[in-house]
Every structure is written in structure tokens, then in C-alpha cells.
Amino acid sequence: MTSRQLNKLATRIGFWVLVAVVLIYAIFPFYYAVITSLKPSSELFSVSYWLDSLDFSNYVAIFSQGSFVRAIFNSILVSISVVAIALLLGITASYALGRVRFRGRTTVMLVILGVSMFPQVAVLSGLFEVIRGLGLYNNPAGLILSYTIFTLPFTVWVLTTFMKQLPQELEEAAIMDGATPWVTITKVFLPLMWPAMATTGLLAFIAAWNEFLFALTFTLSDDQRTVPVAIALISGGSQHELPWGPIMAASVTVTVPLVVLVMIFQKRIVSGLTAGAVKG
Amino acid sequence: MASVTLDKINKVFGHDHIIKDVDLDIGNGEFVVFVGPSGCGKSTLLRLIAGLESITDGELSIGEQVVNELPPRERGVGMVFQSYALYPHMTVYENMAFGLKLAKESNETIEERVMATARILQLEELLHRKPKALSGGQRQRVAMGRAMAREPRILLFDEPLSNLDASLRVQMRNEIARLHHRLGSTMVYVTHDQVEAMTLADKIVVLNAGRVEQVGTPQELYQRPLTKFVAGFIGSPTMNFLPAELVAGTAEGCRVRANGVGELPLPQEPGRHDAGDALTLGVRPEHLGLAPASGDNAFEIVNVEYLGNEVYVYLEPKEGDTLLIHRSEAPSRWQTGERVALVPDPEHVHLFDAENRALVAKRARSVA
Numbered sequence: 001m002t003s004r005q006l007n008k009l010a011t012r013i014g015f016w017v018l019v020a021v022v023l024i025y026a027i028f029p030f031y032y033a034v035i036t037s038l039k040p041s042s043e044l045f046s047v048s049y050w051l052d053s054l055d056f057s058n059y060v061a062i063f064s065q066g067s068f069v070r071a072i073f074n075s076i077l078v079s080i081s082v083v084a085i086a087l088l089l090g091i092t093a094s095y096a097l098g099r100v101r102f103r104g105r106t107t108v109m110l111v112i113l114g115v116s117m118f119p120q121v122a123v124l125s126g127l128f129e130v131i132r133g134l135g136l137y138n139n140p141a142g143l144i145l146s147y148t149i150f151t152l153p154f155t156v157w158v159l160t161t162f163m164k165q166l167p168q169e170l171e172e173a174a175i176m177d178g179a180t181p182w183v184t185i186t187k188v189f190l191p192l193m194w195p196a197m198a199t200t201g202l203l204a205f206i207a208a209w210n211e212f213l214f215a216l217t218f219t220l221s222d223d224q225r226t227v228p229v230a231i232a233l234i235s236g237g238s239q240h241e242l243p244w245g246p247i248m249a250a251s252v253t254v255t256v257p258l259v260v261l262v263m264i265f266q267k268r269i270v271s272g273l274t275a276g277a278v279k280g
Numbered sequence: 281m282a283s284v285t286l287d288k289i290n291k292v293f294g295h296d297h298i299i300k301d302v303d304l305d306i307g308n309g310e311f312v313v314f315v316g317p318s319g320c321g322k323s324t325l326l327r328l329i330a331g332l333e334s335i336t337d338g339e340l341s342i343g344e345q346v347v348n349e350l351p352p353r354e355r356g357v358g359m360v361f362q363s364y365a366l367y368p369h370m371t372v373y374e375n376m377a378f379g380l381k382l383a384k385e386s387n388e389t390i391e392e393r394v395m396a397t398a399r400i401l402q403l404e405e406l407l408h409r410k411p412k413a414l415s416g417g418q419r420q421r422v423a424m425g426r427a428m429a430r431e432p433r434i435l436l437f438d439e440p441l442s443n444l445d446a447s448l449r450v451q452m453r454n455e456i457a458r459l460h461h462r463l464g465s466t467m468v469y470v471t472h473d474q475v476e477a478m479t480l481a482d483k484i485v486v487l488n489a490g491r492v493e494q495v496g497t498p499q500e501l502y503q504r505p506l507t508k509f510v511a512g513f514i515g516s517p518t519m520n521f522l523p524a525e526l527v528a529g530t531a532e533g534c535r536v537r538a539n540g541v542g543e544l545p546l547p548q549e550p551g552r553h554d555a556g557d558a559l560t561l562g563v564r565p566e567h568l569g570l571a572p573a574s575g576d577n578a579f580e581i582v583n584v585e586y587l588g589n590e591v592y593v594y595l596e597p598k599e600g601d602t603l604l605i606h607r608s609e610a611p612s613r614w615q616t617g618e619r620v621a622l623v624p625d626p627e628h629v630h631l632f633d634a635e636n637r638a639l640v641a642k643r644a645r646s647v648a
Contacts, residue, residue: 167363167365169365172359173365176332176353176379178379178430179382
């Protein structure tokens, strides 16, 4: 072997080692959660990295709890509502901010961005008062309201950027054809904005699906909780037992829909995220 | 079909006065072309007619109706955009039907109109394609079809051919001209290309810095430009300009002296101008004769271009840096490096005063 071939081999090995490290770093926690969820609780604390047998008792356990199923339903309701409201308001706001020239447009954009800078905990107490004042405490509507507040700035920004790139003449052609702004948005712009909508919608969905702090603060009873809180509150037989098996089973269960969604929208997300970068 | 009347139209964007007191009559069925350099306001003027911009001051009528405050869809205008602006997610058929659908026409009417338009523009084979599957010329035709399908009273074109390559442009120019003959509808067309203007227009409107410089048939603009701007803008290659001086008025017109040309008797009347006033002599390349010469007054030939049917001879000017051009039929006896004298044809010489206004010839005035 010449030194050049050796060099090449070393580079190759180095490359694949690096890939392996990155893969393990990224996937191992999730992998460990999956195998933990598939072990009976008796084997829980014997560390092993392979599955010897499949045991679905943890899944059976969490799904036999009415409150967990109820929490999944709540999460779906809240997340889908947040996405729908955020996209509707986002699209209409981005039309105004992206296509209509008016005084103070930049200021509005900056205020929207500024609002999204606040950490959740900073607005927690204020938001709590608002939600109680509106009578939405311990009600999914309260969560929908508070998540929308944090999702909208992002949605509006991304959609506005996208809307600005649509050619001016396209809108004017629609005006000449007799379209009102609403028809222009729904019939002309919307079909062209699917990639951006899929991206922002999915990110809004994930944010709402995984949110914990508001969900914990603004709900009280089991039948109003969302999944992250429900998982956190899964308790064992005694205060000395942490039921890792069911917790992992629940976590895996609620992650799967996200993975499926990302896979479905994968291509669109990419084209949506890069839409601003290069002119397609 | 309808006529269009512009009465003292003004448009101001912020501090920019884009359109200044434009008066214009566009007759029923006329093909009018707005032409001028970029930034002269020609597209803005078209957009004012379309209703895409609001009119700051003045009155715009279509037919007998004042339409200043009407939205585009109620003005009965169709517009073809420079970038075509077809709806990318709709088929050719849907593109053309969109306006009709919004106008709540019945399905039978929509189909009938779209099919009729498609027949005129030879789009029948393409009705189920999306715009991305069309060539440039086809997209252009779809854009026209979309504007025509609603049967507007006026068709507006905003530089429709500037995105096409040269040969296709000539072909589409022909198609638009034939379309106008067939439909006989009123058309307003914006271009910066004076060849398009000359070949298509019944009436050309030359715009410069937001004002109308001159309105007339292509022939009028070519033969009797009223300003130096129009003279320089219309015609290719452009008119030669030579600094000159008024010597005296005569019974036939006037005598003018120009550097390198000597004294010329011309039919133009001096009017309010006195002997000694500075003028500009304008001669089109085909009216600028050459003769062999030597000495200080001779011009040097710096380049000869052979175009097959004709020849352009470029001369080093005495002042300024714009080359003078002589045009004649091929073959030409002239060669680079030769020295020549200018022999303008007095019948076809134009004179412009210091304000760039044309001096009018006696004969022309008696005809008018």
C-alpha cells in the first residue's frame, strides 16, 4: 500500500467514525426511550442496549387510563386549532404586511418580532390574569389563545417574507380580472404558498404539541390536560416509584404523529425554508 | 370597444411628479402606442388607464363615462403584463376563465368565450397545460387570451414583447397587428422600442419626462417631428444633429450656416428668431449625402458597416462625441479613413431652436 492509499483509507474511516458518533448522539436517546417502553417494568433497571423480547404491557397500561386518551384528544384539538388560527391570521396579516404599502409597516413588523422575544415565563403571570379574566382557565381554549400568541409572530414573519416574493404583476393580473383582496389571497396566493404554509403550520403544530409550561399552569383537572403535562403527572404505585416504562411508552406514542407529519411534509418544508434563499 | 379621453391627467408619487397635464384622445378602434425612454411615465400612464394607480388630478373617460373612481373590473379594460403574470397553478383554460368566473358568468358562457378566444389565438391544443409547460410565445398568447376573454372595451399592453427573443418578437408583433385588424378593438400599447411603435401604431404618443412631446401617425412623427427629442427618438439609426447658426431669413425660408457644411438655403421660416441665433440642424442618415473633400471642413470616415442591403458610414464629428451616420444602399464607394464633406438634402433637413422646438417649413404650414 502506498502512503497515498493509506491516507485515503484513514480519511474514509475517520469520516464514518464521525458519522457514527453523530448518529448515536442524535438517535440514542430516542432509541433508548423506545426500548425502555417495550420492556416489562421488572427489567427496567437492568441496563441493556438490545431488546430481548417485545412487551407491550406499558402501552396497554397507558391506554387503559382514560385520562391519557383524553389528553391526546385535548392535544390534537389544541394543536390543530392553533395551526388553523395561526395560518388564517398569518396569511391575512402577511397580505397586509407584504403587499399593502402603509405608514408604519416596518414598525408593526418589528413589534411583532419583539413580542416573540419574550420568554414564556415573563408573560406567564400576566397571561394567567388575562385567561382567568376571560373565563378560560382550565379550558383548552385558554391554551389555544396563549399558544397562538407565541406562534403568530413566527408565522406572520415567514409568510410575509414569502408573500413579498410573489410577483407584483400576479396580484395586478388578479385585480384586472376583478378579484377582491380575499379572492386574490385564497385563489391566487394560497395555492402558491403551500410550501410556506406547510412549514410554518408544522412548526406551529410541534410547538403547541410539546408545550409544557402554559399547559401545566392553565389547566387544573385531568380531563383538560394536554399530553406533555399528562406524561409528567403519570405516577407510580407509591411515591418511591417512578413509572419509567409507561412514561416512555406515552412519550413514544405522542412523538410518532410528529415524525409521521414531518415525513409527509418533508419536501415542502425544505422548499419552504429555502424559498427565501434562492430565486426558484 | 370604446374611446378613451384623458383630460389634464396628473400623477404624483410622494414628491415625484410623474405625469404632467397629459391630454389625449384615443378613438374607438384605434391602436395607440405610448413610446419613450425608460422613466418617461409611459407605463404609469397605462396603469392610470387600467385603474391600477389612482389619478392625482384630471379626468379620465372611457366611452362617455368618467372612470376616475371606478375599480379596474368596472372599467371594462383587459391588460397584458410584461412578465405575462399567468397564474402558475392554473391551466391555460382556467387562466382564461378566471375573470369570467369572478364575473359570475354561467358555465356555458365561460366555455363559449374561452373556446372562441382560444381559437383566435390558436391555443386550443394547449388548454389543459400549465404555464410552465409553455414556450415564451405561447405564454404571451395565453396572457393576451386572458385579457381578451372577458371581452373588454379596451386592451392594454405593457411592453408585452420585451421578454421574448428577437425573432419571436417580430413574429408576435405581426400577430398583434393582425389581431387588431381582426378584432378592431381599441388597443393601447406601451413600449420603449420605437420600431414596435412605428410598425404597430395608428397613432404614436411620444412621452418624455411625464409630458406628451408629440402625438401623430408614424409618418408624421418621422417626417415632421415637432421637437428635437421626437426627432432623435423616432428612426433608427437616429437622426444626425449638427450645431448651426441662423444667417438670415429669406423669401423662401432662411439661410443657415453649420460647421463643416457651409451655408444652406432651407424652407423653414425663422419666425421670431434673429440672425446669429444658435440652432440645431437635424438630418436623417439617409438624407445626409457625402462628397469627396479635403481640408479643414472635411469629416473623417471612422467606420463602415455593411449590412447586406445597405451600408452605414460613421463620421467623426467636429463637436461632441456622437458619431454622424450616413446611410445608403449597398454597395458603398466609401471606405474607412477617407475624408468627405456633408451634403444634406435641403428638402429633408430639420431645424430646432435653443428650446429644442422645430422650426416649421413654409410649405408644411400652407398644407396644414
